[in-house]
Amino acid sequence: MKARYLVPNDYMADPAVHVFNGKLYIYPSHDRESGIPENDNGDHFDMKDYHVFSTDDVENGIITDHGVVLDVKDIPWAGRQLWDCDVVCKDGKYYMYFPLKDKNDIFRIGVAISDKPEGPFIPQENPIKGSYSIDPCVLSENGACYMYFGGLWGGQLQRYRNNKALESAVFPADDEPAIPSRVVKLSENMLEFAEEPRPVIILDKDGKPLTHGDSQRRFFEASWIHTYKGKYYFSYSTGDTHLLCYATGDNPYGPFTYQGVILEPVVGWTTHQAIAEFKGKWYLFHHDCVPSGGTTWLRSLKVVELVYNPDGSIKIVTH
Ligand code: FUB
Numbered sequence: 001m002k003a004r005y006l007v008p009n010d011y012m013a014d015p016a017v018h019v020f021n022g023k024l025y026i027y028p029s030h031d032r033e034s035g036i037p038e039n040d041n042g043d044h045f046d047m048k049d050y051h052v053f054s055t056d057d058v059e060n061g062i063i064t065d066h067g068v069v070l071d072v073k074d075i076p077w078a079g080r081q082l083w084d085c086d087v088v089c090k091d092g093k094y095y096m097y098f099p100l101k102d103k104n105d106i107f108r109i110g111v112a113i114s115d116k117p118e119g120p121f122i123p124q125e126n127p128i129k130g131s132y133s134i135d136p137c138v139l140s141e142n143g144a145c146y147m148y149f150g151g152l153w154g155g156q157l158q159r160y161r162n163n164k165a166l167e168s169a170v171f172p173a174d175d176e177p178a179i180p181s182r183v184v185k186l187s188e189n190m191l192e193f194a195e196e197p198r199p200v201i202i203l204d205k206d207g208k209p210l211t212h213g214d215s216q217r218r219f220f221e222a223s224w225i226h227t228y229k230g231k232y233y234f235s236y237s238t239g240d241t242h243l244l245c246y247a248t249g250d251n252p253y254g255p256f257t258y259q260g261v262i263l264e265p266v267v268g269w270t271t272h273q274a275i276a277e278f279k280g281k282w283y284l285f286h287h288d289c290v291p292s293g294g295t296t297w298l299r300s301l302k303v304v305e306l307v308y309n310p311d312g313s314i315k316i317v318t319h
Contacts, residue, residue, distance in 0.1 A: 003304035003319070004061050006285075007053065011292065013299035014084035014222070015285040016137060017274040020094075020117040024278045026053040026063075026285065027087050027096070031298050042154025044297040047082045048072045050098070052118045058278055058303060069119030070096065070112050076125050077110070079103045083155075084222070084272060087117065088138040088145055088190075095190045096121045097147060099134040099155075107156050109136050109149060111191055130193050132165070133157045137274075138186070139225045139232075139252055145186040146252045147193075148200060151221030152179060152239055163197055174213025178202070181223045181236060183253055200234060201255040202247045210258060215241045217258055222272040225252070228282075229312055235262060237271050244273050244286065246314060262306075263317045269296040275306060282306040284317055 006012075011031035018025055027050065034046035052066040072078045078100055085098035096112040096119070108127030114120060134155040139146045150157040157179055158169040172179065180199035187194040202210045202219060210218045220239025225232060234256045235246040242265035247256035263271065268289030275284055284306040292298035307315040 001059055001281075001305045003302050003317075005291065006055075006061055006063055006301045006303055007065070008291070008300070010051075011298045012051070012053075012301040013270070013287040014135075014272040015274045015287070015301055016084070016086040016224075017276040017283075017285050018087060018089075018117075019276065019278055020089055023054050023056050023117075024058060024276065025087070025117045026055075026274075026301070027085050028053070028287075028301055029082065029084050029299075033298065038296060040153055042081075045083065045154070046080060050082065050085060050096075050121075054118060058281075058283060061303070066118040069114070070098070070121045070123065072100065075100060075110060075112075075123045077102050077108070077127055079105055081107075083107075084135045086137040088140050089117065090140065090143075090145065090190055093190075094119075094121070095138075097128075097136040097138060099136060099149075100127070102127065107132060107134050109133075109147075124191060128192060130163065130197075132160055132163075133182075135221050135223055135272075137224050139227075141227075141252065145190065146183055146225075147186055148181055148183050148223035148225055148234070149197075150179075150181040150219075150223065153220075155221050172212040175211055177209040178212045178214065178218035181219050181234075198253060200253075202234070203255050203257050205257065216243060217245060222270075224274055226275045226277075228308065231312060232256070233275070233314075235273055235275060237273070239270075242266070242269070242271055244271050244284075248312070259313060261316055262314050264319070266290075266319070267294055268299060270299065282308065 012028035109131035112121035182197035222237035266288035
């Protein structure tokens with residue numbers, strides 16, 4: 001299957017994708033033209049709502065738009081900027097986790113709940129206690145749910161160490177371990193962290209943590225986790241070097257060992273993925289800025305088939 005755009009009439013990015021009740025559901029960010037100038041803080045990504053999409057025919061790109069399912073104006077603690085979200089099902093309820101700046105311009109992660117995968121989602125009064133940064137994605141496994149989150153630069157992850165806010169942002173030296181994504185088990189009621197978030201360590205083939213200076217391989221944002229043949233695949237974006245990479249591990253907490261690139265740089269600054277199996281095939285969902293003529297904050301949702309080699313490695317997706 002050749003790569004195809006899924007929502008040609010609107011700008012959608014940062015897909016999270018899951019199969020619920022035999023259908024494939026897509027939860028993207030909803031890009032819009034806000035008029036805010038582009039900067040390294042990502043202020044130009046000023047999204048205000050989410051749509052949900054579903055399909056039972058990915059191959060032909062036949063997709064249903066379920067409309068607006070959560071709007072920033074309905075979130076009691078909202079400041080600005082609804083970025084990448086994810087949805088997980090537990091005991092018949094659907095929990096949407098979303099990053100949003102609060103009224104102090106600090107990214108927190110909120111929860112909104114629905115009885116249906118297509119929403120609408122009703123937000124909680126407050127963000128998750130102790131949450132910070134962006135790009136939540138959730139792994140559900142045997143009744144336990146684990147959230148991965150974090151992103152550098154505009155995602156504010158460099159402002160935290162050991163889950164405590166620093167006086168100001170600190171980046172490691174180039175030869176020091178990279179700032180990691182985080183993973184945390186969710187509480188039974190899905191509304192809190194059940195423990196302190198832990199670092200997602202990515203090792204090189206010699207067992208050494210990737211360093212901050214290793215910008216072609218180290219984590220930047222866009223955590224995604226899936227399992228294949230008993231292994232955990234942690235994929236992510238390298239941000240300012242514009243690659244989608246992956247690392248594999250033996251349990252949800254890692255450590256993960258770097259394996260390689262999934263997707264080379266696309267047109268646009270950001271790159272962000274979800275990987276899911278549907279009807280016996282694997283797919284890479286992502287975005288690029290070709291339809292908007294390279295306008296970095298107007299991104300378009302894409303899908304392409306993802307192929308594994310016999311040893312479990314992922315074949316790099318070429319454009
Ligand atoms: O959509 C805003 C941000 O851009 C996301 O949170 C990042 O992953 C990047 O795609």
